[in-house]
Amino acid sequence: MSIAADPLFGIAVTVIVYALFLWLQSRRSWVQPLLMTSAMIMLMLVVLRIPVSDYQKGGSWLSFLLGPATIALGVPIYKNAERIRRSWRPILGGITIGALSGLLSSGLIVLWMGGTSDMAWTLMPKSATTPISMEVSRLYGGYPELTAVLTVLTGLAGSIMGPPLLRLCGIRDETAIGVAIGTTSHGIGTARVLKDSEWMGAVSGFSMGLTGIWVSVLALPLHLLGF
């Protein structure tokens, strides 16, 4: 058995590299800890010929913590519930239009570009948070593992490009940014905007939860419509 097959390897390497990039980020604000840590570990596994399954023996311990972290989103939502309630119409409307346009545009483009229905369902639920997108994908004939990967890549892209792109397009309102990021970039985007303000994190976390519910609910009629 190789050294890398011990769970300690995956856990220790990930935490050490991540801490390194967090420290670098505190000195150079353009550093992206999630993107760079993942890229560095991938490179390391490829160069040292370590199987991904060996790395995941420890890695899965860390990704397990996504569960309690998702529950923990209840805290900022609860603390900001009164403020969310005061703007519930715009927030709810934004989330609904975002979830629906995400589902429809991804599915239609796949079919229009000659992709198959299973590929469409692999991509369609990806604006929901990973555990939800995987479930929806599995339920309607997509590839859940690939959906998980694409969900995370979407969240990563949204968390990096989303806030600057929104500001570039004149969308500067914190509530609007929070809803847009939570609806399209789920937990990764939420973690990103939470660093800027607790309110943006709360409204993004709320949007992420509701998007997850919307995507699982809207998937059924879309399936019946022939997707």
Next chain:
Amino acid sequence: MIGFAILAFFQLAGWLIQRLTGLPLPANVIGLLLFIVALFLKWVPLHKVEETASFLLKYMSLFFVPVIVGSLAFFPYLREHWAVITGSGVVSLLLPLLVTGWMVQNRLQARKARQQKEDAHVHRG
């Protein structure tokens, strides 16, 4: 530690409910909803979970690293279908992002303008 136990309890409760009822909602979302209800009903005092929750949320992006690294296994499939996946992926990220952001900001501003108008009316009246 009590904070972590509370969060784990709601995660487990969500999982059990999902298993027993077959609700078409993911276990973690059910757990999250239960947790929010418990906070509102003061079954769970905020100060018991606040520290653990803020720690987990602060370092949440760390927990995504193994999932992204796992995408290595899909590189052959991604290489074969990259055009469709990228095309669909980029549009279905940017379109909802901008539409949602614009709509929420627009609605909030419209409401603000309406309120200011009403306020002005009250002052004059």
